[in-house]
Amino acid sequence: xxxxxxxxxxxxxxxxxxxxxxxxxxxxxxxxxxxxxxxxxxxxxxxxxxxxxxxxxxxxxxxxxxxxxxxxxxxxxxxxxxxxxxxxxxxxxxxxxxxxxxxxxxxxxxxxxxxxxxxxxxxxxxxxxxxxxxxxxxxxxxxxxxxxxxxxxxxxxxxxxxxxxxxxxxxxxxxxxxxxxxxxxxxxxxxxxxxxxxxxxxxxxxxxxxxxxxxxxxxxxxxxxxxxxxxxxxxxxxxxxxx
Numbered sequence: 001x002x003x004x005x006x007x008x009x010x011x012x013x014x015x016x017x018x019x020x021x022x023x024x025x026x027x028x029x030x031x032x033x034x035x036x037x038x039x040x041x042x043x044x045x046x047x048x049x050x051x052x053x054x055x056x057x058x059x060x061x062x063x064x065x066x067x068x069x070x071x072x073x074x075x076x077x078x079x080x081x082x083x084x085x086x087x088x089x090x091x092x093x094x095x096x097x098x099x100x101x102x103x104x105x106x107x108x109x110x111x112x113x114x115x116x117x118x119x120x121x122x123x124x125x126x127x128x129x130x131x132x133x134x135x136x137x138x139x140x141x142x143x144x145x146x147x148x149x150x151x152x153x154x155x156x157x158x159x160x161x162x163x164x165x166x167x168x169x170x171x172x173x174x175x176x177x178x179x180x181x182x183x184x185x186x187x188x189x190x191x192x193x194x195x196x197x198x199x200x201x202x203x204x205x206x207x208x209x210x211x212x213x214x215x216x217x218x219x220x221x222x223x224x225x226x227x228x229x230x231x232x233x234x235x236x237x238x239x240x241x242x243x
Contacts, residue, residue, distance in 0.1 A: 087132055089114040091140035092121030105132050107166070111140070122146040130166060138166050139195075148198050148236055182242040185223055186216040196240050203228055217243050 083103040087110050090096040094115025101109055108128040117123050120142045132138075183196050185207060193204035203226070210226045217223060220241050224234050 085132060085134035087135070088137040089140075090137065092118040092142045093140050094118060101132065106130060107132060107138060110138055118142075120144070126166065132166075136166055137191075141197075145197055148233075182240055184243065185220065185241050186211065186243050196237050198233060198236055219243060 084100050085103055085105065086098055086100055087105075088098050089110050093111060094117075096114065099110060099113040101113060106128065107126055107130045110132060111117065111128065117140065122141050122143045122145070125141050125146050126138065183192055185193070190201065190204045190208060193199050193207055194201060199207075206226050206228055207223065211217070214225075220238055220243055221234070222243075223229055223237075223241065224231065
């Protein structure tokens with residue numbers, strides 16, 4: 001009987017040990033499942049978002065670099081584009097003609113392009129530091145021509161000024177009024193009147209003012225009615241004017 005009791009006790013003990021082991025295994029399983037879930041669901045998502053943000057930042061930087069590069073190329077092309085003006089140089093210079101000069105050139109640059117002054121040129125008549133515009137005409141007088149123009153006090157003051165010897169672009173009206181080599185004193189503009197030897201801006205303004213107040217000139221001799229133009233001066237310009 002003791003053997004039977006001992007046998008049953010051992011059997012119960014073994015069953016208890018087995019049941020206790022199963023409970024611990026289940027507890028271990030329950031404890032480890034949440035950690036696995038966090039590792040499986042959280043860490044990869046964070047890593048994916050970081051990589052996506054990095055790719056977006058790199059793309060934006062590349063686009064900005066391309067935009068800056070295009071802007072630099074346009075600026076470089078614009079700076080390489082040549083900008084020039086055309087000016088007419090005549091009178092007491094070595095080579096009269098039309099010359100192409102860089103924008104911002106001055107009278108001295110145009111004179112150099114025309115070969116420089118002739119020996120009898122009045123180099124002080126024109127302001128050589130004047131900045132030129134496209135289409136202007138630069139006429140350099142001789143010393144003799146300057147002295148003739150100096151007969152009137154009004155034109156003496158204009159010699160050496162910024163606009164002395166420089167006239168604007170030639171218009172169609174100017175060409176038609178000078179077809180015969182003579183300037184029509186009834187229709188010529190201020191710049192066209194300055195093409196007459198000895199006529200400067202001041203006398204040209206006086207001629208235009210006289211026309212506006214008294215009407216057109218009936219004969220070329222009527223120009224002597226203009227202030228600053230007398231018999232001696234008229235004899236020098238009569239072959240260059242018409243009505």
